[in-house]
Amino acid sequence: MTTTEQPAVTLPDGPIDQDKLTRAQKALLALSDDVAAQLAEDHGVCVRPLAMRRIDLTSGRVDVVPVPCGSTREDKCRPCADKARRLRMVQCREGWHLEHEPVTKPADPTERQKELMAVRADMHAAYAPAKEEGDETECEEIRDAVAEIDAELRALGVRGRLAPLDPPDRLAVKRSTRRRQDAPNLPRRPVENRTVGAVYAGRYRPSTFLTLTLDSYGRVDKHGAALDPDRYDYRRAARDAIHFPKLLDRFWQNTRRCVGWDVQYFGTVEPQKRGAPHFHAAIRGTISRAELRMIAAATYHQVWWPNHDHQTYSGDHVPRWDAIKTAWVDPDTREPLPTWDEATDPDALDAPAHTVTFGEQVHVKGILGGTEEAGRHIGYLTKYLTKSVGQAAGLNDTATTRQRAHARRLAAELAITPCSPRCPIWLLFGVQPRGSRSSMVPGVCKGKAHRPEHLGIAGRRVLVSRKWSNKSLADHRAERSSFVRQLLARAGVQPAYAVDDGPFEWETTKAGDPDVPPRPVLLLHAIHQRQRWRADYDAAVLATTEPDPDCSATESEAA
Structure with a gap:
């Protein structure tokens, strides 16, 4: 039995009279919301603005204005994600090749x-x-x-933790800091109070680009999927991914003690195709390849948690909450499960439940500031920040069947791997998590580490040391706004969007508020506002740009 091919549906040329189109032809027409969303992306406007109520406390005027959503994911809002990525690029660039120490001295107490x-x-x-x-x-x-x-x-501007009146019931457990016998020793030097790198030949102050990876868990194909899933160590992969941030913290501690100065870095955590996290970092100053490889080989993190290799409970046979004992109890004996403090007592733990180490691959490269190579590496550092962890690992529509099966096996292991001392998954291993309560569901944790799209990477994707540039993201945003305001003032351009300086009070709106316009109307207002902003900015740039003396009058008129 053969099937006949359907003729292709086309739209008539020239102006379209929609009343004369067929249903199939009407389905090919662009939707008004799609046109507005595409126009918003072309102008760099948030495609899903939030409606906020702005109240002028001086005049009492109330306006409902569109506010950007601030998403960092391009699949949710590409303009906001691109803006956040550009801001991170500025932050990385300003702190990477500093020649002078950033001001970090706190103010004197008043x-x-x-x-x-x-x-x-x-x-x-x-x-x-x-x-x-x-x-x-x-x-x-x-x-x-x-x-x-x-x-x-x-x-009055005092920061830091203030001493509590009531001391904690139980002090933190202090464990031995003696290094493992199988870990190489590192030199320990006094840390100097400096963050900038050394100068070579009286003029060059290079910096470093570093990449750290985790160990191998089994052979994988070119797409990162396990060739032999039964021999691939998914358990160790899941635990390494969850505890990867702690390993990075230990690495920087060891680095500063080994090299003898306050090393500063801007780094991003990204997934490899196999799903394991790896770390790219821009380091201010130079550290030799041999030292960095030695530090990576000697760095480890021991997880002093109760043993969780084998589940005690599963299925419907799980612990129950006892309201009288205010504790989780065994479903058969009704005896309370060991608390977290009891299960982690130093006398009860004879060995760490897990130890995380880096893999053998350590990539180190020297970079000179202000070069094309430095800009290329900044772009590489921030390349995947607008994508989700799963998308960055290649888990999209083009993923192979083996890739999807590999991701499912890893997600299944992450689903039964505790992510913190407060994780309800501990109940499956016969331990009451810290701060246990009746609302917990045994084996169900809402933490990001257990979501399949995060692949165990639950922490921050961007890690910046405290003395990188002595500026926060809010400071960088304020600098950009201040630059535009100064440019407009210098050009004598009065912005069309200028409003009184306030003070303002902001309120969130609720669904169904009569004064809140629909989302498409908000989007059109945001586009109109951006067009006016751009026109004012372009006029200020033209007014402050000095004419080229080499350009003739005829060329100027033509321009």
Whole structure:
């Protein structure tokens, strides 16, 4: 039996009278929402703006304005994701090849700050005897007074953790810092208070580009899928992915102690095709390849958690919550499960549950600032920041069957791997997680590490050291806004979108509010606003650009 091919549907040339089109031809017409969304992308406008209510506290005027969603994923909002990526590129560029130390010295304490801290010290001294005597009224008054003092200290610009009145019930467990016998020793030098690199030949101050990977778990094909899934170590791959951030922290600690100066870095965590995370970092200054490879080989992280190689419970046979004992109990014996503190007691753990190490592949390259190569590596560092972890690993519509099967096996292992001491998956291994409560579901955790699209990478994708550029992302945004405002003021251009300086109060809107326009209308307002902004900016650029003296009058008129 043969089937006849359907004739291709085409649209008539020239102006279209939609009343005369067939249903198939109408289906080929562009949707108005799609046209508006594409126009928004062309102008760099958020395609899914949020409606916020802006209240002018001086005049009382209330306006509903579109606010960008701020997404960092291009599959959700490409303009916002591209904007966030460009901001990260600026942050990386400004701190990579600094020639002078960033200003990091804290301000000197003021007299008022010291007065409040002295009063807080008196409160601490009075709280201890009141608590010993059981005077709850006095303790409550002291707690309220300390809370007011803390709020005023924060308002005066004091940062950092303030000492609590009530010390923790159980101090953190201190374990031995003696290195493992199978780990090579590292030299330990006093860390100098400097972050910039050395100068060579009196003029060159190169920096470093570093790539770190995890160990191998089995052979994979060119797409990153396991050639022999039964021999591929999915359990170790899942645990390494979850504890990868801790390994990176340990690496930078070892690096600073080994090289003897305060190493600063801008790094991104990305997945490989096999699903394992790896790390790219721009390091300010130079460190030899031999030293970095030695540090990577000597770096490890031990996970001192209860053993979780074999599940105690599964299926419907899982622990139950006992409201009388306020604890999770065994479904058969009704005996409470060991608490987290009991299960992690140093006497109960004779060995770490897992140890994470780097693989043998360590890529190191020297980069000179201001070169095309430096710009290319900055683009490479931020290349996948707008994609989800799964998309960056190649798990898209073109993924092979073996790739999808490999990702499913890894996701299945991540689903039964605890991600933190508070993870409800611990109940499947017969341990009450820290802060256990009745609302927990045994074996079900909402953490990002267990979602298939995250492949165990639950932390931040961008890691920046504290002294990289001494600027936050908010500081970089403020600099960009300040540059535009100064340019407009220098050109004498009054922005068409200018509003009073406020002060303003912002409110979130709710679905069904009568003053909130529909999403397509918000999108059109945002496009119109961006067009006006661009026109004002272009006019300011033309007004402040000096004419080329080599250009003739005829050429100027033609331009």
